[in-house]
Amino acid sequence: MILSNADYSNYKKLSKFENTEHLNNSIRGFLYKYKHELNQSVIDVYRTIANFAVKLSGVAFLKQQTIAEIIGKSIATIKRSLKVLKDLKAIEIHRTKREKGRIKGGFGHNVFVICDLSDELSGELSKMNHREEAETPCHQTQKQQNYAKESSHSESNHLKEFKKRKTNLNYDKEFLSSNLPRQFVDTVSSFHDNQTVFNLWNRLCLATKKHADSSLILSHIDMFIKTYKECIWKFKTNRIQGDFIGYVYGAWVNTCKNIILEQNSRIGLYYDWLA
Incomplete structure (x- = not known):
């Protein structure tokens, strides 16, 4: 079909x-x-x-x-x-x-x-539910009850968090902060899990790879973060349908083009984007 x-x-x-x-x-x-x-x-x-x-x-x-x-x-x-x-x-x-x-x-x-x-x-599912019930203590301390209330999430959020812990052990905050620009990590981690932060960084590197080197990211990190925040706003206002990461990638490509066009205009050069 x-x-x-x-x-x-x-x-x-x-x-x-x-x-x-x-x-x-x-x-x-x-x-x-x-x-x-x-x-x-x-x-x-x-x-x-x-x-x-x-x-x-x-x-x-x-x-x-x-x-x-x-x-x-x-x-x-x-x-x-x-x-x-x-x-x-x-x-x-x-x-x-x-x-x-x-x-x-x-x-x-x-x-x-x-x-x-x-x-x-x-x-x-019956086995799984039975196992979960068997693993639940009959009596909880007040401290445990308070913790349960503070950490309660919807079923979908709980499942997502479980997936993150199972598959993203190598992408903790310390790893990201030591390998990626701190400003980028601090901004993006406010909205995404560590794995997605790392994936978005790879997409940003890919967006600038064809037309510039990695120094463009570091020298214009504020502009790329501004573009990312605009994408977040569009996503929250339901203006993005489909793959969010793919949308951000396209926006970063356009940001990269605008940066280089502006740089070249200052020195009288024309950049061939079809090359």
Whole structure:
């Protein structure tokens, strides 16, 4: 089934879940059953799709390249992992045609639909819930109760935090601060987890790589951070549909172009962006 690009109303109709809780139960059941049976790449791909599938309750639209950059694997690995997930009937994959926007023709991003496995995995969910209940103390101290209240989150947030701890152990704040500009880390970590901060830094490096060297980032870090904050504002006001990281990347490319054009205009040079 080939869909039109940017057709969000039809994407939403592909959802197989009534609400976020229903979606989370299916995701939790799948991860509980298969996390020791499948290799880590497959699990990471599934988790990435799940992270992007919250807004439309199980429907995510993003490119294979984006998944590859997020989990740090090759396109070939992503394709193999997607085939495994599809064979397990964990996801459906729909292609899109570019019928809207400035560029028309050809294929666009993929639309991934997480399948409802809650009925098939009801036994696994019962085991998981029973295990969680067994691990819960019968009596809690007042200090433990207060801590539980302070650290309570929605189910989706809890699941995301669990994923971060399992897969992002190497990207703690100390690691980021010692390898990335502190100003960048402090700003972006206010909105994203450590893994996403690192991924966004890689996208910024990629955005400037073709037309400049890394010194452009350091010398104009304020401008790139300003661009990032503008993207955050647009995201919060629902002006960004789809992949946020991809949108920020495009905005950073434009910022890079504007910086170099301004520099060249001062010395009377013209930069060929088609080169």
